[in-house]
Amino acid sequence: MSLHIGVDVGGTKVLAAEVDADGTVRRTARRATPGRRVDAALVEQALTEAVAEVAGGRPVDGVGLAAAGFVDAARERVVFAPHLPWQGDDVRRRLAERWGTTVALDNDANCAALAESALGAAVGVEDFLLVTMGTGIGGAVVLGGRVRRGRNGMAGEFGHTQVVPDGRPCECGGAGCWEQYASGNALVRHARSRLGQEPTVLEGLCGGDPDALVGPMVTEAAAGGDAVALAAFASVGDWLGVGIANLVASFDPPLVVVGGGVSAAGDLLLEPARRALARSLVGAPHRSLPPVVRARFGPEAGVVGGALLVRGR
Secondary structure (H helix, E strand, O other), X not given: XXXXXXXXXXXXXXXXXXXXXXXXXXXXXXXXXXXXXOOHHHHHHHHHHHHHHHHOOOOOOEEEEEEOOEEOOOOOOEEEOOOOOOOOEOHHHHHHHHHOOEEEEEEHHHHHHHHHHHHOOOOOOOOEEEXXXXXOEEEEEXXXXXXXXXXXXOOXXXXXXXXXXXXXXXXXXXXXXXXXXXXXXXXXXXXXXXXOOOOOOHXXXXXXXXXXXXXXXXXXXXXXXXXXXXXXXXXXXXXHHHHHHHHHHHHOOOOEEEEOHHHXXXXXXXXXXXXXXXXXXXXXXXXXXXXXXXXXXXXXXXHHHHHHHHHHO
């Protein structure tokens, strides 16, 4: 049986997975992303360790790399990555030589869109938008059943559209970017700001250390009805819906799929987003609103799409 591995490289974690042709995720391995202010070799070592753990000594037929960054149109280089140290790096060739196997490279959201279109929430839908929420926000535009990459290969960078002029500074170098208000980082920031202000189970989950608070803790607390965690999701979900309204005004799609790690919260995130979409979209009472649904593969959509990408290559 052939072994194809998808690797999702985000701002906080590396996830590698053995993926079958039908999208079934088998063996997985995780590593922390060393950061964006480190030598790229440290990130690539983390990738190598995760791939080796998944392979378990078996020969690898191909690795599909889903990178959180701007990937050039030829899908050879990561041109710019706000949360990673790659800047114009010929990542695909370098890793193919290091691993001795076929490597395919694309933006993580494009890979997720491929997975959702082929096997997930958008099967049979020719036109849809994908929004991924992790450390930041990524996105993909699918028209006529194809991911549209744009002239430079960088279409779909929704997270860096400006929603608040002169707003919060962003890792991309800009300010007021959408992902500063609707992302995993934004969720944690909101929850941390309330620690010590009102009773919350988050205090216990993070041991009283705000720096130890992470997104899954907020999701766990919100699922249990914690008021602070629910307020964090209400804020992030509202901003998500405002941004989606802008996208729907631009593209008028029949479907919006939300993926990435934060999407694991399901309707805790999506219900406030749907309400904000209905409130914010121009002409909402006179049009059919697109369903806003969770990606079938959730946080694993990137690795599934990466594996499909290299299978196709």
